Amino acid sequence: MKYYLVTGAAGFIGWRVSEFLLKEGKSVLGVDNLNNAYDVKLKEWRLSQLKNYENFKFYKLDLSNFEAIRILFEIYPIKAIIHLAARAGVRASLENPWVYVDSNVTATLNLLELMKDSGVKKMVLASTSSVYAGHKPPFHEELKVDTPLSPYAATKKSSELLAYTYHHLYGLDISVVRYFTVYGPAGRPDMSPFRFIKWIYEGTPIKIYGDGTQARDFTYIDDIARGTILALKPLGYEIINLGGGRNPISINQMIEILEKLLGKKAKKEFYPFHKADVMLTWAEIEKAKKLLGWQPEIDLEEGLRRTVEWTLENIDLVRAIKV
Ligand SMILES: NC(=O)c1ccc[n+]([C@@H]2O[C@H](COP(=O)([O-])OP(=O)(O)OC[C@H]3O[C@@H](n4cnc5c(N)ncnc54)[C@H](O)[C@@H]3O)[C@@H](O)[C@H]2O)c1
Numbered sequence: 001m002k003y004y005l006v007t008g009a010a011g012f013i014g015w016r017v018s019e020f021l022l023k024e025g026k027s028v029l030g031v032d033n034l035n036n037a038y039d040v041k042l043k044e045w046r047l048s049q050l051k052n053y054e055n056f057k058f059y060k061l062d063l064s065n066f067e068a069i070r071i072l073f074e075i076y077p078i079k080a081i082i083h084l085a086a087r088a089g090v091r092a093s094l095e096n097p098w099v100y101v102d103s104n105v106t107a108t109l110n111l112l113e114l115m116k117d118s119g120v121k122k123m124v125l126a127s128t129s130s131v132y133a134g135h136k137p138p139f140h141e142e143l144k145v146d147t148p149l150s151p152y153a154a155t156k157k158s159s160e161l162l163a164y165t166y167h168h169l170y171g172l173d174i175s176v177v178r179y180f181t182v183y184g185p186a187g188r189p190d191m192s193p194f195r196f197i198k199w200i201y202e203g204t205p206i207k208i209y210g211d212g213t214q215a216r217d218f219t220y221i222d223d224i225a226r227g228t229i230l231a232l233k234p235l236g237y238e239i240i241n242l243g244g245g246r247n248p249i250s251i252n253q254m255i256e257i258l259e260k261l262l263g264k265k266a267k268k269e270f271y272p273f274h275k276a277d278v279m280l281t282w283a284e285i286e287k288a289k290k291l292l293g294w295q296p297e298i299d300l301e302e303g304l305r306r307t308v309e310w311t312l313e314n315i316d317l318v319r320a321i322k323v
Pocket of ligand 1: 007008009010011012013014031032033034035037043061062063064083084085086087088089102103107126127128129156178179180181182183188
Protein backbone atom coordinates (compact mmCIF):
# COMPACT_ATOMS: atom_id res chain seq x y z
CA MET A 1 0.00 0.00 0.00
CA LYS A 2 1.43 3.39 -1.02
CA TYR A 3 0.56 6.67 0.61
CA TYR A 4 -0.19 10.12 -0.70
CA LEU A 5 1.84 12.40 1.55
CA VAL A 6 -0.34 15.47 2.14
CA THR A 7 1.57 18.23 3.91
CA GLY A 8 -0.51 20.79 5.78
CA ALA A 9 -3.23 18.15 6.18
CA ALA A 10 -4.82 20.03 9.09
CA GLY A 11 -4.95 23.18 6.98
CA PHE A 12 -7.94 24.32 4.98
CA ILE A 13 -6.99 22.96 1.56
CA GLY A 14 -4.98 20.00 2.92
CA TRP A 15 -7.99 18.80 4.90
CA ARG A 16 -10.32 18.83 1.91
CA VAL A 17 -7.77 17.29 -0.49
CA SER A 18 -7.13 14.51 2.07
CA GLU A 19 -10.85 13.91 2.47
CA PHE A 20 -11.33 13.63 -1.32
CA LEU A 21 -8.46 11.12 -1.57
CA LEU A 22 -9.73 9.09 1.39
CA LYS A 23 -13.24 8.97 -0.09
CA GLU A 24 -11.70 7.52 -3.26
CA GLY A 25 -10.24 4.74 -1.07
CA LYS A 26 -6.67 6.06 -1.22
CA SER A 27 -4.30 6.04 1.75
CA VAL A 28 -3.16 9.39 3.10
CA LEU A 29 -0.18 10.21 5.25
CA GLY A 30 -0.89 13.64 6.72
CA VAL A 31 1.77 15.92 8.20
CA ASP A 32 1.21 19.26 9.90
CA ASN A 33 2.97 21.18 12.67
CA LEU A 34 -0.36 22.59 13.90
CA ASN A 35 1.18 26.04 14.32
CA ASN A 36 -0.83 28.91 15.79
CA ALA A 37 -0.81 31.22 12.74
CA TYR A 38 -4.56 31.09 13.34
CA ASP A 39 -6.73 29.43 15.98
CA VAL A 40 -5.64 25.80 16.30
CA LYS A 41 -9.17 24.69 17.26
CA LEU A 42 -10.11 24.79 13.59
CA LYS A 43 -7.12 22.63 12.60
CA GLU A 44 -8.09 20.15 15.33
CA TRP A 45 -11.68 20.08 14.06
CA ARG A 46 -10.49 19.30 10.51
CA LEU A 47 -8.19 16.55 11.82
CA SER A 48 -11.02 15.03 13.85
CA GLN A 49 -12.95 14.64 10.58
CA LEU A 50 -10.02 12.94 8.85
CA LYS A 51 -9.38 10.58 11.76
CA ASN A 52 -12.75 8.92 10.97
CA TYR A 53 -11.02 7.26 8.00
CA GLU A 54 -9.06 4.05 8.66
CA ASN A 55 -6.53 4.70 5.91
CA PHE A 56 -5.50 8.09 7.32
CA LYS A 57 -2.25 8.39 9.28
CA PHE A 58 -1.16 11.64 10.89
CA TYR A 59 2.13 13.01 12.23
CA LYS A 60 2.60 16.33 13.97
CA LEU A 61 5.94 17.37 12.49
CA ASP A 62 7.68 20.49 11.32
CA LEU A 63 8.74 20.13 7.69
CA SER A 64 11.68 22.46 8.19
CA ASN A 65 13.17 19.69 10.36
CA PHE A 66 14.91 17.50 7.77
CA GLU A 67 15.68 14.57 10.12
CA ALA A 68 12.08 14.28 11.28
CA ILE A 69 10.69 13.92 7.78
CA ARG A 70 13.56 11.75 6.60
CA ILE A 71 12.41 9.11 9.08
CA LEU A 72 8.88 9.33 7.68
CA PHE A 73 10.20 8.59 4.19
CA GLU A 74 11.98 5.53 5.63
CA ILE A 75 8.86 4.15 7.29
CA TYR A 76 6.23 4.77 4.63
CA PRO A 77 6.16 3.95 0.91
CA ILE A 78 5.09 7.20 -0.72
CA LYS A 79 3.34 7.38 -4.08
CA ALA A 80 3.25 11.15 -4.50
CA ILE A 81 3.41 14.34 -2.45
CA ILE A 82 0.78 17.04 -2.31
CA HIS A 83 2.70 19.85 -0.69
CA LEU A 84 0.25 22.32 0.79
CA ALA A 85 1.93 23.17 4.09
CA ALA A 86 3.05 26.77 4.23
CA ARG A 87 2.79 29.94 6.20
CA ALA A 88 0.06 31.64 4.23
CA GLY A 89 -1.19 35.20 4.52
CA VAL A 90 0.23 38.34 3.02
CA ARG A 91 0.11 40.86 5.86
CA ALA A 92 1.41 38.50 8.58
CA SER A 93 4.49 37.79 6.46
CA LEU A 94 5.72 41.33 7.10
CA GLU A 95 5.74 40.69 10.87
CA ASN A 96 7.77 37.46 10.90
CA PRO A 97 9.36 36.81 7.50
CA TRP A 98 11.79 34.23 9.00
CA VAL A 99 9.04 31.75 9.74
CA TYR A 100 7.88 32.13 6.11
CA VAL A 101 11.33 31.20 4.83
CA ASP A 102 11.47 28.16 7.17
CA SER A 103 8.02 26.85 6.26
CA ASN A 104 7.80 27.86 2.61
CA VAL A 105 11.35 27.56 1.35
CA THR A 106 13.37 25.24 3.67
CA ALA A 107 10.43 22.84 4.03
CA THR A 108 10.04 22.59 0.24
CA LEU A 109 13.77 22.07 -0.20
CA ASN A 110 13.71 19.27 2.41
CA LEU A 111 10.92 17.48 0.56
CA LEU A 112 12.65 17.85 -2.81
CA GLU A 113 15.88 16.43 -1.37
CA LEU A 114 14.00 13.48 0.10
CA MET A 115 12.19 12.86 -3.19
CA LYS A 116 15.53 12.78 -4.97
CA ASP A 117 16.98 10.32 -2.42
CA SER A 118 13.96 8.05 -2.07
CA GLY A 119 12.78 7.84 -5.69
CA VAL A 120 9.38 9.54 -5.15
CA LYS A 121 8.73 11.13 -8.55
CA LYS A 122 5.62 13.29 -8.27
CA MET A 123 4.83 16.46 -6.32
CA VAL A 124 1.93 18.88 -6.56
CA LEU A 125 3.18 22.14 -5.11
CA ALA A 126 0.80 24.85 -3.90
CA SER A 127 1.60 28.36 -5.01
CA THR A 128 -0.39 31.54 -5.15
CA SER A 129 -1.92 34.28 -7.31
CA SER A 130 0.04 36.72 -5.09
CA VAL A 131 3.09 36.11 -7.31
CA TYR A 132 1.32 38.03 -10.12
CA ALA A 133 1.29 41.31 -8.17
CA GLY A 134 2.05 44.28 -10.41
CA HIS A 135 0.65 42.66 -13.58
CA LYS A 136 -2.55 43.61 -15.36
CA PRO A 137 -5.21 40.88 -14.94
CA PRO A 138 -6.27 38.37 -16.09
CA PHE A 139 -3.11 36.58 -14.99
CA HIS A 140 -1.55 34.12 -17.40
CA GLU A 141 1.02 31.50 -16.31
CA GLU A 142 3.57 32.79 -18.84
CA LEU A 143 3.83 36.23 -17.19
CA LYS A 144 7.22 37.05 -15.73
CA VAL A 145 6.69 37.22 -11.98
CA ASP A 146 9.78 38.84 -10.54
CA THR A 147 8.27 41.59 -8.40
CA PRO A 148 6.65 39.97 -5.33
CA LEU A 149 5.06 42.56 -3.03
CA SER A 150 5.37 40.62 0.23
CA PRO A 151 7.71 38.10 1.90
CA TYR A 152 4.86 35.60 1.48
CA ALA A 153 4.81 36.00 -2.31
CA ALA A 154 8.62 36.01 -2.44
CA THR A 155 8.87 32.70 -0.52
CA LYS A 156 6.21 31.01 -2.67
CA LYS A 157 8.00 32.11 -5.83
CA SER A 158 11.27 30.80 -4.32
CA SER A 159 9.72 27.41 -3.74
CA GLU A 160 8.50 27.29 -7.38
CA LEU A 161 12.08 28.01 -8.48
CA LEU A 162 13.59 25.28 -6.29
CA ALA A 163 11.04 22.83 -7.67
CA TYR A 164 12.06 23.73 -11.21
CA THR A 165 15.73 23.17 -10.37
CA TYR A 166 15.02 19.70 -8.95
CA HIS A 167 12.94 18.87 -12.01
CA HIS A 168 15.82 19.93 -14.25
CA LEU A 169 18.58 18.20 -12.27
CA TYR A 170 16.86 15.01 -11.12
CA GLY A 171 13.84 14.59 -13.38
CA LEU A 172 11.26 15.15 -10.63
CA ASP A 173 7.74 15.63 -11.98
CA ILE A 174 6.19 18.75 -10.49
CA SER A 175 2.84 20.44 -10.99
CA VAL A 176 2.81 23.91 -9.47
CA VAL A 177 -0.77 24.99 -8.83
CA ARG A 178 -1.33 28.69 -8.28
CA TYR A 179 -4.50 29.10 -6.25
CA PHE A 180 -6.75 32.15 -6.31
CA THR A 181 -8.50 33.14 -3.03
CA VAL A 182 -9.94 29.84 -1.83
CA TYR A 183 -13.02 29.87 0.41
CA GLY A 184 -15.55 27.39 1.75
CA PRO A 185 -16.62 25.46 4.86
CA ALA A 186 -13.99 25.36 7.64
CA GLY A 187 -12.02 28.00 5.74
CA ARG A 188 -9.21 30.10 7.12
CA PRO A 189 -10.20 32.49 9.92
CA ASP A 190 -7.61 35.00 8.73
CA MET A 191 -9.45 35.38 5.39
CA SER A 192 -12.44 37.58 4.68
CA PRO A 193 -15.23 35.00 3.98
CA PHE A 194 -14.80 33.27 7.38
CA ARG A 195 -14.43 36.55 9.30
CA PHE A 196 -17.25 38.36 7.55
CA ILE A 197 -19.74 35.53 8.12
CA LYS A 198 -18.77 35.35 11.80
CA TRP A 199 -18.85 39.12 12.28
CA ILE A 200 -22.18 39.63 10.50
CA TYR A 201 -23.71 36.74 12.49
CA GLU A 202 -22.41 38.15 15.78
CA GLY A 203 -23.21 41.78 14.93
CA THR A 204 -19.51 42.76 15.22
CA PRO A 205 -18.31 45.52 12.85
CA ILE A 206 -16.56 44.18 9.73
CA LYS A 207 -13.00 45.38 9.19
CA ILE A 208 -12.40 46.40 5.57
CA TYR A 209 -8.93 47.41 4.41
CA GLY A 210 -9.43 50.00 1.66
CA ASP A 211 -12.89 50.97 0.35
CA GLY A 212 -14.04 47.41 -0.39
CA THR A 213 -13.75 47.76 -4.18
CA GLN A 214 -10.73 45.45 -4.27
CA ALA A 215 -11.80 42.29 -6.06
CA ARG A 216 -10.80 38.64 -5.97
CA ASP A 217 -11.24 35.66 -8.25
CA PHE A 218 -12.79 33.58 -5.45
CA THR A 219 -12.53 29.81 -5.89
CA TYR A 220 -14.57 27.24 -4.01
CA ILE A 221 -12.66 24.69 -1.94
CA ASP A 222 -14.13 21.58 -3.64
CA ASP A 223 -13.11 22.89 -7.06
CA ILE A 224 -9.60 23.48 -5.71
CA ALA A 225 -9.38 20.02 -4.11
CA ARG A 226 -10.53 18.38 -7.36
CA GLY A 227 -8.04 20.39 -9.44
CA THR A 228 -5.20 19.60 -7.05
CA ILE A 229 -5.84 15.88 -7.33
CA LEU A 230 -6.08 16.09 -11.14
CA ALA A 231 -2.67 17.80 -11.09
CA LEU A 232 -1.15 14.52 -9.82
CA LYS A 233 -0.93 13.33 -13.42
CA PRO A 234 2.58 13.24 -14.96
CA LEU A 235 3.36 16.63 -16.51
CA GLY A 236 7.12 17.19 -16.27
CA TYR A 237 7.16 20.68 -14.81
CA GLU A 238 4.10 22.88 -15.31
CA ILE A 239 2.66 25.93 -13.60
CA ILE A 240 -1.14 25.93 -13.67
CA ASN A 241 -3.61 28.52 -12.39
CA LEU A 242 -6.54 27.19 -10.42
CA GLY A 243 -8.95 30.07 -10.08
CA GLY A 244 -12.58 31.05 -10.51
CA GLY A 245 -11.77 32.39 -13.98
CA ARG A 246 -14.96 34.48 -13.99
CA ASN A 247 -15.36 38.19 -13.43
CA PRO A 248 -13.79 38.86 -10.04
CA ILE A 249 -16.12 39.86 -7.21
CA SER A 250 -15.42 42.85 -4.96
CA ILE A 251 -15.35 42.66 -1.19
CA ASN A 252 -18.45 44.93 -1.14
CA GLN A 253 -20.35 42.56 -3.48
CA MET A 254 -19.38 39.58 -1.31
CA ILE A 255 -20.70 41.36 1.78
CA GLU A 256 -24.03 42.00 0.01
CA ILE A 257 -24.39 38.28 -0.79
CA LEU A 258 -23.59 37.36 2.83
CA GLU A 259 -26.11 39.88 4.17
CA LYS A 260 -28.78 38.22 2.02
CA LEU A 261 -27.79 34.71 3.12
CA LEU A 262 -27.64 35.60 6.81
CA GLY A 263 -30.68 37.91 6.70
CA LYS A 264 -28.69 40.57 8.57
CA LYS A 265 -27.04 43.91 7.69
CA ALA A 266 -23.28 44.24 8.19
CA LYS A 267 -21.74 47.04 10.24
CA LYS A 268 -18.63 48.24 8.42
CA GLU A 269 -15.38 49.82 9.61
CA PHE A 270 -12.86 51.01 7.03
CA TYR A 271 -9.07 50.91 7.49
CA PRO A 272 -6.29 52.06 5.13
CA PHE A 273 -5.50 49.76 2.20
CA HIS A 274 -2.31 47.77 2.87
CA LYS A 275 0.71 48.28 0.61
CA ALA A 276 1.39 44.53 0.41
CA ASP A 277 -2.17 43.79 -0.82
CA VAL A 278 -3.31 43.76 -4.45
CA MET A 279 -6.45 45.46 -5.82
CA LEU A 280 -7.52 42.72 -8.22
CA THR A 281 -6.82 39.04 -8.91
CA TRP A 282 -8.22 37.22 -11.91
CA ALA A 283 -7.08 33.88 -13.29
CA GLU A 284 -6.66 32.90 -16.89
CA ILE A 285 -7.62 29.20 -16.67
CA GLU A 286 -7.25 27.92 -20.24
CA LYS A 287 -4.15 25.91 -19.27
CA ALA A 288 -5.99 24.08 -16.47
CA LYS A 289 -8.79 23.26 -18.93
CA LYS A 290 -6.33 21.95 -21.50
CA LEU A 291 -3.89 20.03 -19.29
CA LEU A 292 -6.20 18.83 -16.52
CA GLY A 293 -9.68 19.01 -18.06
CA TRP A 294 -10.50 21.23 -15.06
CA GLN A 295 -12.77 24.15 -14.63
CA PRO A 296 -14.59 25.46 -11.57
CA GLU A 297 -18.16 24.26 -11.06
CA ILE A 298 -19.37 26.17 -8.03
CA ASP A 299 -20.13 29.89 -8.36
CA LEU A 300 -19.70 32.36 -5.51
CA GLU A 301 -23.38 32.50 -4.47
CA GLU A 302 -23.62 28.72 -4.18
CA GLY A 303 -20.21 28.46 -2.52
CA LEU A 304 -21.07 31.10 0.06
CA ARG A 305 -24.46 29.44 0.67
CA ARG A 306 -22.66 26.19 1.53
CA THR A 307 -20.16 28.07 3.69
CA VAL A 308 -22.88 29.84 5.65
CA GLU A 309 -24.71 26.52 6.06
CA TRP A 310 -21.56 24.91 7.51
CA THR A 311 -21.06 27.90 9.80
CA LEU A 312 -24.57 27.64 11.22
CA GLU A 313 -24.19 23.87 11.71
CA ASN A 314 -20.92 24.46 13.60
CA ILE A 315 -21.79 27.74 15.25
CA ASP A 316 -20.32 26.86 18.68
CA LEU A 317 -16.95 26.12 17.08
CA VAL A 318 -17.07 29.27 14.92
CA ARG A 319 -18.03 31.48 17.87
CA ALA A 320 -15.14 30.06 19.91
CA ILE A 321 -12.58 30.78 17.19
CA LYS A 322 -10.49 33.94 17.67
CA VAL A 323 -10.07 35.97 14.48
N1 LIG B 1 -6.37 29.58 0.86
C1 LIG B 1 -6.02 30.33 -0.17
O1 LIG B 1 -6.79 31.18 -0.62
C2 LIG B 1 -4.70 30.13 -0.85
C3 LIG B 1 -4.42 30.93 -1.97
C4 LIG B 1 -3.19 30.78 -2.61
C5 LIG B 1 -2.29 29.82 -2.16
N2 LIG B 1 -2.58 29.06 -1.07
C6 LIG B 1 -1.59 28.07 -0.66
O2 LIG B 1 -2.24 26.83 -0.45
C7 LIG B 1 -1.61 26.10 0.60
C8 LIG B 1 -2.63 25.72 1.65
O3 LIG B 1 -3.21 26.91 2.15
P1 LIG B 1 -4.39 26.92 3.21
O4 LIG B 1 -5.30 28.03 2.85
O5 LIG B 1 -4.91 25.54 3.38
O6 LIG B 1 -3.58 27.37 4.50
P2 LIG B 1 -3.61 26.78 5.99
O7 LIG B 1 -2.78 27.72 6.80
O8 LIG B 1 -5.00 26.52 6.42
O9 LIG B 1 -2.85 25.40 5.83
C9 LIG B 1 -1.46 25.23 5.86
C10 LIG B 1 -1.13 24.18 6.89
O10 LIG B 1 0.29 23.97 6.87
C11 LIG B 1 0.74 23.80 8.20
N3 LIG B 1 2.15 24.19 8.24
C12 LIG B 1 2.69 25.42 8.03
N4 LIG B 1 4.03 25.38 8.17
C13 LIG B 1 4.35 24.09 8.44
C14 LIG B 1 5.59 23.42 8.68
N5 LIG B 1 6.75 24.09 8.69
N6 LIG B 1 5.56 22.09 8.93
C15 LIG B 1 4.38 21.41 8.94
N7 LIG B 1 3.19 22.00 8.73
C16 LIG B 1 3.17 23.33 8.49
C17 LIG B 1 -0.15 24.72 9.04
O11 LIG B 1 -0.21 24.33 10.39
C18 LIG B 1 -1.49 24.62 8.32
O12 LIG B 1 -2.34 23.67 8.93
C19 LIG B 1 -0.49 26.99 1.10
O13 LIG B 1 0.70 26.60 0.48
C20 LIG B 1 -0.88 28.38 0.64
O14 LIG B 1 0.24 29.21 0.46
C21 LIG B 1 -3.76 29.19 -0.41
